Amino acid sequence: MLELEAVDAGYGATTILHGVSLNVQAGEAVTIIGGNGAGKTTTLRTIAGLIRPTSGSIRFEGQDITRLEAHEVVELGITLIPEGRQLFPDMTVRENLLMGAFRRKAREQAEATLKEVLQLFPRVAERLDQIAGSLSGGEQQMVAIARGLMARPRLLMFDEPSLGLAPIIVEQVFSVIDRIVETGVTVLIVEQNVHHTLKAADRGYVLENGRIVLADAAEALLDNDHVRQAYLGI
């Protein structure tokens, strides 16, 4: 479904990703793990079209999307739930969710999608008319995930969904992600919370200093010595 081949990318003159190749098959939940500054966020932003690769190629369902603008990537069905939630702070929760359905293919069914999505997020349903900026961090993360689902994406990417959240909220976030995976949405997750994310995923890549150093089934990575030492602290 998604294929990155030897992608170099970065900000200005700084190259962060060095020849990153990875793929995601339809229906899979794939994770990219790695430390701070390894290039996880850069990978997702590059796929989303916010950063243009300096070399290499990105294909989605057979189509070359390497040079597409971010809004064009969204139209194809790739949605990124960005790090730090990035809600529209002065809009109500409902308006935020409706913005999620801005994509042409999602727009007409927005109201129906909203009903579906709210079943996953009863707490969000209670706060539809509140200003998004006034919600707690955990609530905002739930809105951000719900807003991502509003696009009816074919590939949903999460960037550090548990960052800065209390442990109990982290559990809730991952249980929501589990349920999204169960519904058959293809998922690509980037996380520092390695244990949770490997439990939720089918396969994983380990990214270090902008290079993929390891790729395996998620269960195998949980048992991998390097992963255990470097990321699980065991």
Next chain:
Amino acid sequence: MDTFLQVLTNGLMLGGLFAIVSIGLTLIFGIVKVINFAHGEYLMVGMYLTFLLATGLHVHPYLTVAAVAPLLFVLGALTQRFLIQPLMSARDEHVQIFATVGLSTALMNLALLVFGADIASTPSSGLRTSLHLGPVRILLGQAVIFVVSIALVAALHWYLQRTQTGRAIRAVAQNRDAAQLMGINVNWIYILTFGIGAACVGLAASLVAPLYPTQPTSGTYFVLIAFVVVVLGGLGSIGGAFLGAMVIGLIDSLSGFYIGSDLREVAVFGVFLLILILRPSGLFGRKNLAHVSP
């Protein structure tokens, strides 16, 4: 008492005038985050267009708005697409400000070249007749400007709150990156917003031209007040700009009558500075200037 009512009314009418020339400026600032120093020259161009169309076609100046507003929309959209957008990636956003200063000078000198320094008078077409409302008198043209400025604020508010595109415009203003991730074409929203802001100036120009003389420097007269109004209203706030315009209009009128017409500007700018010292984000602005609150 009647005199006081008249002075008060004059202030409100002046406020309507200030509001209608300021709304486009605050819209562009609030969304595109560019301070458009060519704003006054947009008004001047619109006034010349009104003059040319009204005298050339022998139509009522108000009818020219059907052409002037779309033409100004195009001027604004072109400014964003070919002047501002290429500079968006510049590290220093002041570059954009200098670009609009350059555009301002260029438009002014172009007008000087084409029309000369003489005053072009758009026919007033009966808009200078006085309406008697109880004890006060109002020029018909001023009353129209006042009413239209309220209607414009209401229309923009409706557009930004209730339409899909309007919501997208607000989304871009509040979080540009996130807006892109929703599938919004941010560059297109900027072009559209600049166009709408300039079209508002076009509307203002067709209403102002029959009452005020048109010359290459017409814009500079209004733009200084427009900046005061926009800052006072809280940069980027459309409703705030309207209220700011009323405040400035009233101060102008009251001080002109009770203190002396020479000291009007001293009063206006004195109060302006005082308010800025006490409330740096403007009378109706919030701390975070980055958001649009229509």
